Amino acid sequence: MNPDQSLSSYDYDLPPERIAQTPVTPRDRSRLLVLDSVDSIQHQHFYHLVDWLQPNDLLVMNNTKVIPARLHGRKTTGAPVEVLLLEERSADTWLALVKPGKRFTLGSEILFTAPHDLSQTLKATVVDRDPETGGRLLEFQLRPNQTLWSVLDDFGEIPFPPYVTDSEAKPDQYQTIYAETPGAVAAPTAGLHFTPEVFAALEAKGIEKTFVTLHVGVGTFRPVEVEDITAHDMHYEWIDVPEETVKKIRETKAKGGRVIAVGTTVVRSLEGMAAASPGELQSFQGQTNLFIYPGYEWQVVDGLITNFHLPKSSLLMLVSALIGRERLLDVYQAAIAQEYRFYSFGDAMLILPEAKVF
Numbered sequence: 400m401n402p403d404q405s406l407s408s409y410d411y412d413l414p415p416e417r418i419a420q421t422p423v424t425p426r427d428r429s430r431l432l433v434l435d436s437v438d439s440i441q442h443q444h445f446y447h448l449v450d451w452l453q454p455n456d457l458l459v460m461n462n463t464k465v466i467p468a469r470l471h472g473r474k475t476t477g478a479p480v481e482v483l484l485l486e487e488r489s490a491d492t493w494l495a496l497v498k499p500g501k502r503f504t505l506g507s508e509i510l511f512t513a514p515h516d517l518s519q520t521l522k523a524t525v526v527d528r529d530p531e532t533g534g535r536l537l538e539f540q541l542r543p544n545q546t547l548w549s550v551l552d553d554f555g556e557i558p559f560p561p562y563v564t565d566s567e568a569k570p571d572q573y574q575t576i577y578a579e580t581p582g583a584v585a586a587p588t589a590g591l592h593f594t595p596e597v598f599a600a601l602e603a604k605g606i607e608k609t610f611v612t613l614h615v616g617v618g619t620f621r622p623v624e625v626e627d628i629t630a631h632d633m634h635y636e637w638i639d640v641p642e643e644t645v646k647k648i649r650e651t652k653a654k655g656g657r658v659i660a661v662g663t664t665v666v667r668s669l670e671g672m673a674a675a676s677p678g679e680l681q682s683f684q685g686q687t688n689l690f691i692y693p694g695y696e697w698q699v700v701d702g703l704i705t706n707f708h709l710p711k712s713s714l715l716m717l718v719s720a721l722i723g724r725e726r727l728l729d730v731y732q733a734a735i736a737q738e739y740r741f742y743s744f745g746d747a748m749l750i751l752p753e754a755k756v757f
Contacts, residue, residue, distance in 0.1 A: 403693040403724050406626045410710045411731055419740035421567045426576075427594045430746040432734055434722060434754035440733055445592040445747055446600075448704075454605035455656030457647055458704075461587040461664045462610040464578035467555030467570075472511040472523075480509050482523075483558055485532065485584060485617055491539045491547050494529055496617065503535055513553040521554055532617065548581075558584060560743050562709075568744060582614035588706050588743040589662030609647045611668040612639040619664070623713055633690035633713065636664075640672040642682040648699065649680060657701040657752055663714050666691065666700050673698035692716040693724055701752045707734060707741040723756045 402408040423429050426445070433441035433451055443451075452458075468484040483496040497503050503525050513519035527536035539547050557570035575590035601608070618634030625631055648658055648669075660666045671687030673680060680699065690713065703721060708714040719727045730748070739746045 400627065403719070404628050406623055406628055406711055408724060409623075409628075409712075409715050409719070409728075411728055413710070413735065413741060417735060417739070417741045417745075418562055419742060419745035420563055420565050422572050422591060422744040423740075425594055426572075426592050427597050429592050430739055431592075432730070432737075432739065432746065432748045434730065434748065434750045436753050437722075437726070437756055439754075440730060442737060446594075446597060448597060448749065449600040449604055449606070451749055451751065452601065452604070452606050452659065453657065455651060455654045456606045456659055457651040457656055458601070458606065458608040458659050458661055459644065459648070459665050459669060460575070460577060460590055460593075460608060460610050460661045461613050461615075461668070462575075462577055462579040463583040463587060463612055463614050463664075464581045465557055465574055465583045465586050465615075466581050467551050467557055468584040469558040470511055470555050471514075472509040472521075475508050475510065482509065482537070483584065483617070484555070485534060486582075486614075487547075488536060491541055492526065493537050493539070493547065494532065494534050495537050496532065496534045497525075497537075500533065500535065509537070511554050513550075514556075516553065519550070519553055521550065560585065562742060563744060566744070573743075577610070579610075580612050580614075582612075584617060585615040585619060586743065587613070587615055587662045587664045589665075589704050589747060591744075592704075592747050593661075607647060607651070609644045611641075611644055611665055613637070613664040613668045615664055619714070621713075623711055623716070628692055628716060631690060631713070633688045635686045635688045636667065637685070638668040638671055638687050639684045640668055640682055641684075645672075645680050645682050658699055659702040659704060660700045661704045663703075663705060663708075663717050666703060666717060669699040670695075670697070690716075691720045693720050695720040697721075697755075701755075703748075703750045705748050705750070706743065706745055707731065707739065707748065709742065718750070721750055721756075722754055726756065 431443040470482040485494045507525040511521040523537040672683040
């Protein structure tokens with residue numbers, strides 16, 4: 400089998416202490432590993448980003464906003480329950496992961512109390528199972544003129560990733576400063592490093608920015624479980640690439656500028672948009688299950704800002720499609736040796752077009 404298509408080829412060892420538990424402050428003091436050629440690594444800080452981009456470059460960002468998707472409740476027996484909302488399937492009926500979930504059969508009820516106002520209560524009933532995620536469909540009982548969206552801030556909390564187990568981070572540190580459209584259950588973490596000062600420096604240099612929306616779900620972190628990765632069934636995600644963004648991409652390329660995706664969710668959005676409308680780029684709103692791994696032919700993205708990803712993940716395969724699997728794993732070993740911080744609250748990497756090998 401081609402090693403690039405073999406799951407075990409995307410494994411690496413990460414010392415547990417390299418998993419960042421709390422982000423640095425200020426955000427732009429995180430480190431930035433820069434790949435500016437096929438055989439060069441530069442060690443910088445994120446506030447140096449402007450030095451590596453050019454006038455007429457375009458940064459594309461994901462403006463999704465993480466919702467307070469984790470709720471703590473109790474069964475009617477009094478046993479504690481943790482619920483992670485994944486997506487709204489219909490009015491006040493949500494797909495959710497329920498822990499512990501094995502005994503939640505149809506008709507089971509969960510009772511919630513608002514942490515900061517014990518007089519506020521909420522009830523949900525299990526109305527179906529979801530084989531793909533192992534989750535449950537929960538129907539929430541609400542008062543007239545209420546929606547779950549309207550009370551979510553009272554009952555829920557921002558969910559940190561499962562590998563963040565000892566964090567001092569505040570909820571707003573798991574939002575980008577440009578988060579605008581609620582719907583994600585995980586942050587587009589490559590964007591967490593930006594500050595107003597970084598934006599001001601980029602603008603002064605003639606570097607523009609624009610936005611897409613992809614609500615990051617648990618599917619993003621779903622492990623690849625087949626050794627032949629080409630047989631992996633990629634999850635669907637809803638994306639919105641508006642006409643204004645497409646227009647800026649066209650203008651950027653016409654001027655000789657470069658399209659730099661801020662995060663793998665933006666890559667999926669832009670390349671998914673291109674796949675949905677072969678030929679001339681067109682705005683797109685809908686589902687994509689695009690799976691990007693080495694051998695992929697790039698349509699839109701020239702460069703990438705990204706964090707460091709988990710072993711054997713589809714995100715690691717996506718970045719490998721840009722610079723090559725062996726090169727990426729070598730870069731990861733260099734980052735570990737240099738004590739970079741990994742995963743959601745960790746440091747960043749900038750891959751410039753000159754470093755692309757595919």
